[in-house]
Amino acid sequence: MTKTGMIKQLKCAQRALIALILPILIFLSAPPALAQPDLTITPKSMTVAGTRGSSTSRSLLLRTTNTVNDLQIISLDLNTQDGQEIFPAKLIQPTLPDEEIEANSLLSIPIQFQLDDAPKSGEFSGELLIKFSETELSVPLTVRIKDPFPIPLGIISIGVILSIAVSSYRSRGKLRDKILVRVGQLRIQLRSDPQLAETSLTDQFNSIPNPFKTRIEGHLLDVEMALQGERWNDGNQAITQAESVWLKWRKGREDWLALLNYGQTLEEKIPATPDIDPPYLQSVRRNLQLAIREAPDQNPQDLYQQLDDLAKQINKYLQLDAKLRDLDNLLVETTISTQELQSWQRQQKNLRNKLNNLEPTDKKAGQELNGQIEKAITLLAKQIPANSTKLGFLITQPELLQKAPGIDTPRIVIQEPRLAEFRLWIFSAISYAIAIVLLAGSGFIELYTYKSTFGANLWGDYGVLLAWGFGAEASRDAITKVVANLDLPGLN
Incomplete structure (x- = not known):
């Protein structure tokens, strides 16, 4: 076999070996199939919300594929986010089945949460641990607890009631009490003055009451009526x-x-006339009483001028009246005939009528009447014997008027100011x-309670607290003034 043929056979064997080993490696490296x-x-997670002082329950639905006979549900302590408080595990009470759970079945397991023994309100987080065979599962659990409603309802009701009371006092009671305090202070000052005191004996012996006392009592009566009618502006104006x-x-x-x-x-x-009250004297008396009554509206110089003019008018009447009385006495002593006497008597009566109806301020008419009376006296005096005792007769001063009873000014009894002052102080x-507690409390909670590292930066942390106090009070004062300037009811 040639060398080339051997190389070809080795390559073919190599390919066959790779083809055989590669599937095995792929099979071995593949992840196992997820077991059911x-x-x-x-x-998958559970959230429970309830009120402290009660209990509530939730259910877990279990689905099994195999028989389960060792199921355990383990409760763990739940923690708040800051870890300062826990919801004890003993307050979470699952109810497990006594028998094994059959395969391919559904089971609802109730879990009781004893919120009545919860340490405090808040949000607690943790998990339930479910264990069976060699498997462990966990269910995220969140428990939110709030206070029962009676106390919060009572607190908000108290707040509303206090707000209404404060608003009512601000719009009504505060203005009333301020007026009452001023009335009380004025009463104290009046009692310190013998001329204006309610027990003063001066008015009991004077026919003309003190106009200042009368005017003040009248204004205090207006105050009382205004307070009864809740007309605060009128009462304030009267005081x-x-x-x-x-x-x-x-x-x-x-x-x-x-x-x-x-x-x-x-x-x-002012002369007293038993039979008639002459218009002259009526006018003088009326003007005198008017001048005295209006004294609080004048200055002493104006009243002095009016009284001086009235004194001149009274003196003029007394002088003319005395001359007419002299004329009467001369008529008694005269030796003239009866006819002449009757004529003089008619003339004397006419002069008396002129005097009684004379206008006190008419100086010219007074001078003319004085001349007529003196002329009549001169003519009659000539007809009286020289040795008569009636010549040079001086009329005695007329009897003075009896003192009229003092005007009984009604006593205005207004509540003493002590209670009003106490209410204003309260x-x-x-x-x-309230301003201090709310402003300081909110700043303390915001800047101290929620900051776990407060004090690490001495100047920064405490400086922020100080700045909060100044800023909060400045804001409160500014808002109060802005709202007050709106002239809303109850804010004046």
């Missing part, structure tokens, strides 16, 4: 007016006292406490 598992589980009257009295107290005493003197000087304290 003996048990399948549905669902402001009362305070303004009190301030005017305090500033010029000595001047006001002197002028009011002078006005009382003028009142006493409201302010609670408002600040």
Whole structure:
């Protein structure tokens, strides 16, 4: 055999050997076929949600291809995400069958979760381990637990009630209490002044009551009526007016006292007429009372000028009245005839009517009447004997008016301010406490509780806390002012 033929035979043998070995190698290197598992589980993962204080159950559906007689379901502790809390395995209680599981069968296994013994609310994650023969399977398990509803419902209800109470107090009670506090403070100041105190004896002996006290009591009555009608703006305006009257009295107290005493003197000087009240005196008395009553609206100089004018009018009446009385006395002593006497009497009556109906401010008419009376006196005096005692007769001063009873100003009883001040203090304290707790608490939870490495950066961590406090309070204050400027009901 030639060398060439031998080479050809070797190549053919080599090809045959490769063809024989290659299938064997391929067969040996191929992965084994996946064996069909003996048990399948549905669902592949389990999520349980419930309320703490109750229990709930879920079911696992098992499908078997072979007989299973050593099935075990092992509960493991479930952990929170941060690993700080666990849901104990003993609270997960699967109920296993007492008999073996036949091949090609379906079986539902209930699993009881005792949420009433859960340590706290939260989300717990872990797995259930299912073991049979030499096979182990796991089912991912998540348990979510929340607090029972009564407490959260109570908390949110309390929050709503507190919010309503605060809003109601802000829109109603706060304004009312502020007004009551101001009323109480004004009452204390009034009691410290003998002229304005409710127990003052001055008004009991004066026919003209203190106009400042009367005006203040009137404004306080307006305050009471406004508070009863929940008209807070009207009440605030009334107490402001009362305070303004009190301030005017305090500033010029000595001047006001002197002028009011002078006005009382003028009142006493007005003659009393038992039969009629002449229009002249009515006008003077009315103007005097009006000037005194409107004193809180004036300054001392204006009241002084009015009282001075009234004093001149009273003096003019007293002078003319005295001259007419002199004329009456002369008529008694005169020796003229009866006819002339009757004529003089008619003339004297006419002069008296002119005086009674004279306008107090009409100076010209007063001067004319004075001239007529003096002329009549001069003519009658000539007809009286020189030795008569009636000549030079001086009329005595007229009897002064009896003092009229003081005006009984109703006492306005308004609630003492102590309770109102206490409510305002409580409201302010609670408002600040809530702001501090909410702002500081939210920042503490956000920046400290949720940060497991807090304090590693001393200046950074604590600086952020400080900045949070300033920023949160600044934001709260800015938002409060913006909302207040909207003039919404209950925010004024």
